[in-house]
Amino acid sequence: MVAQVRRETGAVVAALVCGAGLLTAGCSAGGASADGLPGADSSAAERAVRASADALLRAGGARVTSTMETISGGTRVAIRGSGEYDFRRGTGRLRLTLPDPAGDGRGPRPPVTEILVPGALYMKNRGAGVPADKWVRIDATGLADGNLVTGGATDPLAAAELLRGAREVTYRGEARVDGVAVRHYSGTTDIAAAAGAASARTRPVLTAAEKGFTTRRVPFDAYLDAAGRLRKVSQHYRFANGSPRGAAVTSTTRLDDFGRRPEVALPPRDAIYAGRIAIMGS
Numbered sequence: 001m002v003a004q005v006r007r008e009t010g011a012v013v014a015a016l017v018c019g020a021g022l023l024t025a026g027c028s029a030g031g032a033s034a035d036g037l038p039g040a041d042s043s044a045a046e047r048a049v050r051a052s053a054d055a056l057l058r059a060g061g062a063r064v065t066s067t068m069e070t071i072s073g074g075t076r077v078a079i080r081g082s083g084e085y086d087f088r089r090g091t092g093r094l095r096l097t098l099p100d101p102a103g104d105g106r107g108p109r110p111p112v113t114e115i116l117v118p119g120a121l122y123m124k125n126r127g128a129g130v131p132a133d134k135w136v137r138i139d140a141t142g143l144a145d146g147n148l149v150t151g152g153a154t155d156p157l158a159a160a161e162l163l164r165g166a167r168e169v170t171y172r173g174e175a176r177v178d179g180v181a182v183r184h185y186s187g188t189t190d191i192a193a194a195a196g197a198a199s200a201r202t203r204p205v206l207t208a209a210e211k212g213f214t215t216r217r218v219p220f221d222a223y224l225d226a227a228g229r230l231r232k233v234s235q236h237y238r239f240a241n242g243s244p245r246g247a248a249v250t251s252t253t254r255l256d257d258f259g260r261r262p263e264v265a266l267p268p269r270d271a272i273y274a275g276r277i278a279i280m281g282s
Contacts, residue, residue, distance in 0.1 A: 093115050188217045
């Protein structure tokens with residue numbers, strides 16, 4: 001038996017995100033790439049960005065670092081994570097470091113461990129009445145944001161497949177991410193279009209996200225290496241959060257050390273919390 005998640009209309013994030021923040025990504029000057037790869041040509045830039053998810057699937061697995069900055073009601077929160085992800089299997093394991101949102105001087109909360117699998121999210125050390133030695137299982141397809149925001153880190157495959165709906169893409173020039181030469185693109189992606197073009201594993205969560213955000217257009221900055229793989233992507237969401245203004249969320253995912261095949265084991269059945277949990281912010 002798994003935990004039953006209590007939902008209320010417009011509730012923001014099911015688990016970790018208790019505020020939200022907008023991080024504006026900087027852009028370098030635009031122009032054509034020096035080696036003739038996708039540059040100033042808008043259609044070529046769109047194709048490069050849309051194909052980045054396929055490049056990650058070919059790469060197999062990668063090391064992941066993430067930052068989610070949110071702002072809601074004047075409160076800014078940043079959640080940072082690290083771990084690894086297998087794009088072919090759609091599975092991964094992350095460890096998230098949480099801030100001290102109460103500002104009570106007791107310091108950051110204990111880290112949260114997350115296991116990502118197609119359509120579901122497992123969380124350990126979640127708090128909110130869940131025993132420290134128990135896991136919570138959440139159906140990602142039942143979340144209003146499709147777990148693009150809920151877990152405090154965007155599922156890396158969902159972040160990549162969201163770019164399949166990229167529109168109005170501009171090549172911003174060459175840059176470096178973690179010492180690697182990359183090409184910087186910016187634009188917006190259409191959630192509905194991305195859902196229609198996504199793989200069978202990701203389509204249900206993107207379809208759910210289409211209904212949960214206040215706009216179907218998601219601004220992004222994407223950085224691709226010479227193999228067309230995402231090295232970094234920042235996506236800017238606007239979540240309803242039960243208010244007219246909603247919450248602004250920026251999720252940034254960085255990838256490196258491609259080719260690894262992480263072994264991600266699911267928690268045993270008797271380690272999954274069977275009680276009722278509340279969605280934070282509801």
